[in-house]
Amino acid sequence: MTAMQLIRYGAWAAVAALGVLVAVVLMTPPKTADLAQPGRIGGPFRLPVATGGELDSATLRGQPYGLFFGFTNCPDICPGTLTELTQLLDELDKGPLAAKVRAFRILFITVDPERDTAPMLASYLSAFDARVTGLVPELPALPALGKQFAAFYEKVPTSSGYTMNHTSAVYLFDNEGRFSGTLDITESKANQRAKLERLLAR
Amino acid sequence: MSFTRRAALIAAATTLTIAAFTGLSHAHSYKLGDLEIGHPWTRATAPSARVAGGFLTITNTGTAPDRLLSATFAGSASTEVHEMAHEGGVMKMRELPKGLEIKPGQKVELKPGGFHLMFMGLSAGLKENDRLRGVLVFEKAGRIEVDFKVESMGYKPGTGGAEHDHSADGANHGANHGAKPK
Numbered sequence: 001m002t003a004m005q006l007i008r009y010g011a012w013a014a015v016a017a018l019g020v021l022v023a024v025v026l027m028t029p030p031k032t033a034d035l036a037q038p039g040r041i042g043g044p045f046r047l048p049v050a051t052g053g054e055l056d057s058a059t060l061r062g063q064p065y066g067l068f069f070g071f072t073n074c075p076d077i078c079p080g081t082l083t084e085l086t087q088l089l090d091e092l093d094k095g096p097l098a099a100k101v102r103a104f105r106i107l108f109i110t111v112d113p114e115r116d117t118a119p120m121l122a123s124y125l126s127a128f129d130a131r132v133t134g135l136v137p138e139l140p141a142l143p144a145l146g147k148q149f150a151a152f153y154e155k156v157p158t159s160s161g162y163t164m165n166h167t168s169a170v171y172l173f174d175n176e177g178r179f180s181g182t183l184d185i186t187e188s189k190a191n192q193r194a195k196l197e198r199l200l201a202r
Numbered sequence: 203m204s205f206t207r208r209a210a211l212i213a214a215a216t217t218l219t220i221a222a223f224t225g226l227s228h229a230h231s232y233k234l235g236d237l238e239i240g241h242p243w244t245r246a247t248a249p250s251a252r253v254a255g256g257f258l259t260i261t262n263t264g265t266a267p268d269r270l271l272s273a274t275f276a277g278s279a280s281t282e283v284h285e286m287a288h289e290g291g292v293m294k295m296r297e298l299p300k301g302l303e304i305k306p307g308q309k310v311e312l313k314p315g316g317f318h319l320m321f322m323g324l325s326a327g328l329k330e331n332d333r334l335r336g337v338l339v340f341e342k343a344g345r346i347e348v349d350f351k352v353e354s355m356g357y358k359p360g361t362g363g364a365e366h367d368h369s370a371d372g373a374n375h376g377a378n379h380g381a382k383p384k
Contacts, residue, residue, distance in 0.1 A: 072248070076286065076314045077293045087356065156294075156296060165295060167291055186288055
């Protein structure tokens with residue numbers, strides 16, 4: 001074997017190794033949660049539904065969904081977010097993603113189960129798109145749930161009762177149940193729409 | 203004066219009167235001493251919702267500061283003066299126990315995402331286009347009765363509303379709705 005041959009084989013071996021590396025990188029599913037946020041967001045949950053029964057997150061496999069923490073005694077951000085989502089879903093229903101958006105769901109988890117009974121939340125959500133499902137966790141289940149989604153909530157006493165501070169983001173999950181970022185009412189509607197389209201187009 | 207001329211005058215006067223009244227009902231701004239209060243409004247509520255935000259602008263044209271101390275609203279058991287802020291991805295609310303100061307020459311906007319009145323314990327849902335009476339109490343200027351116009355649930359000031367155009371409501375509205383959209 002000449003020196004020239006050695007270099008040639010060496011070069012081909014390097015190309016092959018690079019090819020294998022590229023294939024491995026391409027075939028490994030991206031860790032969306034790790035990319036978007038340090039630590040994991042999401043995971044399985046099973047919660048009582050406002051209209052009755054329970055929702056097991058395993059049944060959501062195959063359909064993307066959004067998840068939002070709120071409460072009915074919320075003057076602005078909750079009805080505002082739900083109104084904008086209702087409008088966005090309505091817009092997407094008329095677009096090229098109509099078939100995909102039909103199966104989309106938005107889960108509204110109350111952070112105020114002391115006041116938000118299941119019938120109250122169901123009645124409240126009847127004002128919005130039918131794809132919004134109300135979930136009413138038991139009060140003791142809330143801290144773990146908040147931790148699972150890195151969601152913040154706290155009770156704030158006021159002179160005539162209390163209100164709640166809470167994370168304003170809508171968490172987005174793809175059809176494999178992987179966390180895929182957030183959208184927020186503080187963003188423009190066009191931006192929110194682009195994020196939903198990207199999620200649905202996957 | 204001929205009959206036709208008198209008839210024309212009466213017609214003109216009637217038209218002017220109607221125009222004046224229409225103008226009044228659409229203008230929807232108030233003056234109390236040195237304070238100008240623009241377009242008090244709230245939003246239609248979802249069923250079972252027991253709270254709503256109250257919004258308005260207050261301009262202090264005087265030389266001394268004043269303070270919005272408290273308010274009442276015909277549709278709710280209580281009303282508080284609140285501040286809202288979006289901090290670190292969390293929508294935070296807090297009551298302003300000492301009310302809200304309006305410095306001389308300042309225009310303070312009570313709007314979604316910022317200062318607002320918190321109507322708590324609504325006796326019934328708020329329906330779009332309804333008007334409900336409220337009272338604002340200021341430290342120096344005293345008290346004034348105002349009407350809160352119920353806008354649509356998705357209404358945003360400055361954008362002409364989520365679903366309807368508000369531009370026909372008159373000049374005083376325009377001043378308020380000229381607020382920068384977020």
